[in-house]
Each structure stands twice: as structure tokens, then as C-alpha cells.
Amino acid sequence: MEGRLRLGAIDGDRYDRSRRVGWLDMDAVFGARVLMVGAGALGNEVGKDLVLSGFKHVTVVDMDHVVGSNLNRCLFFSDEDATGRRAKADTVAKGMRRLSPGTDVRPFTCRVEDLPEAIINDQDIVLGCLDNIAARLHVNARAYRAGKVYIDGGMEGFIGKVMIARPPQGACIQCGMNRSHAKVAGLRFSCTGKDVVFHEPRLAAEITTTSIVSAVMVREALKAVSGRSELLLANAFYYDGQRNVAEEMEVPPDPACPVHGRA
Amino acid sequence: MVFLAFRIKVKNAETGAAVEMELETENTIDEIIESAATFWSKDMGAYVLRKGKKVLRGGTALKDAGIRSEDVLELIPDPEGG
DSSP states (O other): OOOOOOTTSGGGOTTHHHHTSTTOOHHHHHHOEEEEEOOSHHHHHHHHHHHHHTOOEEEEEOOOBOOGGGTTTOTTOOHHHHHTTOBHHHHHHHHHHHHSTTOEEEEEOSOGGGSOHHHHHTOSEEEEOOSSHHHHHHHHHHHHHTTOEEEEEEEETTEEEEEEEBTTBSOOTGGGOOHHHHHHTTOOOOTTSTTOSSOOOOOOOOHHHHHHHHHHHHHHHHHHHTTOGGGSOSSEEEEETTTTEEEEEBOOOOTTOHHHHHO | OOOOEEEEEEEETTTOOEEEEEEETTOBHHHHHHHHHHHTTOOSSOEEEEETTEEOOTTOBTTTTTOOTTOEEEEEEOOOBO
16 A cells, blocks of 8 residues: 655654654543642743643642742743742743643642642642642642542752652552651741741752653653553652762552541 | 660761661651751751661651661651752
8 A cells, every 4th residue: 555755744743752652642641631739940840841741731730929039940930920920820831831832721829728629630640849748748638539640749959759649559648758747747938938837948949950850750640641550650759969869769658647548 | 664775877868977876676767867867967857767769657666667786777858849
């Protein structure tokens, strides 16, 4: 049978190079609904990676607005956004649409605790780009209860971590926490300095670590929605850019974890 | 009640420093984390202790966590920023 070749056709397909990755199910990626909680440094990078990877339906939640000190690590933020005190969720959503026109990005400027249950239930996967333990625990519990895969990223300076909770099996984010987490769980580190319950020195934030953590998060999301759960990180990915260490760590499920008990 | 005492080494992942600790089997992972963080004057924050690739559960007593004398554990920060 004779085929027809149109020169340059493959270079006109935005996702041609992604389609060449054998295990990627691009139709599943296009159709997946993603909730991204947090639109700060990590949210900017994750948002960029999501839309460039082909995700077309993303909900973005963040309560904060852009400030000047965000600008050393946030692709979608500008000086004008900072002086205009624009909402981070709106600004990231706008940037994502600019990178991938036609993508459905819904921004919510609110606390994740105030996000309606139906919105989480409506997602296929949840990505946490949060800056505090309390919000992380909240999203972890809600995603677990809703039976959604939750991919959580965290970083400080040159150290980063990605952990995946896959209900109903395995450890959740809370299983990997201890008394030191409980002590800081009530503190909120806000880039704006607003809504800080208890003032602490601000976390070190650094774009190269952000890029690596976000890349791992979105790559795992691609595996999850492509139905390749056997390729997913079993537990946690740990990265130390200062020592050039990147490794997978085992987080055993905690039989006493309240999240599992409520699921 | 008699508690068995034994010695372990805890390494500071951020600096490479190490400290020996004399412990009893009833001591918990949480207690080691707090002692080590205080010893190294760590900033307030979240830390985990690991043995090899395995993260140790905070409330677990050493005897239940499979920790043996002369084991080397590592204290690592658990990053929370985003």
C-alpha cells in the first residue's frame, strides 16, 4: 500500500516529540484533569511543564499575590505583576495559556482549605506545590479520601523532595512525617509576609532545585495518567544538589496514620 | 525494668558531621531527631532520620525500628518550601 508523505508534517505537530516516547499515552494526557495546589516557585515550573507536556485541563489554586522577591525563580511573574499585586493563580494561569493556547486553566484565588470538595473529586490527579506542612497535610487527606493520586513536591535551597501517595495502597504524605513536622505544621511561610501566623526566617528558594523537583513531579504525573503505575516512584525521590545526590527512598506506611483510617 | 543500652552514630547530611549517641532500646526515632537537631543547633524545621534508603517512623522505639548497636543513621532535612 502506498502512503503519502508531506514534507515538514511532523514538525507541524506540537506533540510529535512526546508521541515518540513509547509509554506516553498522549490522548490520556490531553484528557486528564489536574489540580495544581500552589502557584509559587514550584507552581510556576510545574505549570510550565504540565502545559508543555500536553495537559489541557488544569485547575490552579493559590491564595497569595506576586511580590518582587518571587521574580528570581518564577517564569510567569513580571515586575508589573509584582507592582500590581496580581493574584498568583491568575498570573500563572495566564502564562500557561500563553504557552499552550486553547488549554483550559481555571484559577482559584483562595485557601486550599476553602476549595469545594467537588473540585478535588472532579480531578484525575493532584499536584502539591505548597510551602507549608499544614496545607500539605490537608491536601494529602482530601486527595487520599477522594482516591486521587497525590504528587507532593517540596524544596529548600538545594534540597528537594517528591513523594507520591497512591490510595488505597502504600504510604501517604503523613506517613513520612514525625514530631518535628508537627512542631512546624502550624506555621505558615508566606512569600508576601502576609498571613504569617508565626514569623520565621524565610525559606531559601533556588530555581535550579525548583526545576528538578517540578520536572520529577510532572514526569510522574505523565506516568500516572498514562496508566504506567509500575514506572512510578515507589515512595519518595530525594535530591541534594549541593552534594550531587539523587535517590529514591522508602517511606513505610504507618498503620496508625489517621489519613488511612479515614479513607 | 532494665533497658539495654547501645551506641549508634548519627550523621548530619548537610555538613557531613557525625555524633555518637548512647541510647536505650526504648528511645524513639523522634527523640534522636530532636537530640541531633539540638546538638547541631539546627534551624526549626522538619527533619527525618533514615537508615540506608529507609525513612524511620518518628514514634517508633529503636527496638521496634530494627536499629542495632553501631548502626549509622542519617539526619536529613525534609524540605517544605514550594
